[in-house]
Amino acid sequence: MPNTPVNNIRKKNVIRYNGDLCLVLECLVRTPPNNASYCQMELRSLSSGRLIPVRTNIGASFETLDNSIQKLELSYEADESYVFMNPSTFEEVYVPRKIIEDITGFLVPGQSYDIMFVDGKPVTVNLPVAVEMKVTDAPPAIKGDTSGNVLKPVTLETGLVVNVPLFIKEGETIRINTEDKSYLGRA
Secondary structure, X not given: OOEEEHHHOOOOOEEEEOOEEEEEEEEEEEOOOOOOOEEEEEEEEOOOOOEEEEEEEOOOEEEEEOEEEEEEEEEEEEOOEEEEEOOOOOOEEEXXXXXXXXXXXXXXXXXXXXXXXXXXXXXXXXXXXXXXXXXXXXXXXXXXXXXXXXXXXXXXXXXXEXXXXXXXOOOOEEEEEOOOOOEEEEO
């Protein structure tokens, strides 16, 4: 496997750090005034799921691993795993919950997601920019509470709670931004 200098490592690369496979969540080269440049990375261990902050000099290099992405459909959740299915071959792939615990609120059965594989094993789920979800619980709007851009919290089908405008009611399908959990509009 090739060694890649830190200034060429990008988000979503998989590297070997201290003998562990890690997904690069963020990699920034910083140049403070009157100091040497350094690289600040945030990694997620693919074996334990924990976040690892790394600060290294600009001359360091890490082993990068080949990865592939497949578009799979979420079928169901079972025994601390999410089960995804290849729609053409009907092959099932189990993705451990601990690897993707920070995005489980956006995983809706029946929707397709990009799954990253390293050495034939699933390591992460890449979310689309926006997802459509059904509102399961929405408190009624309070009469007179209409000044400005007023929002109310609603619960979606996955249990995710987001702030939406007052006119959204239970049973509606809305679009949510997966980066910041913001309301984008009705679906």
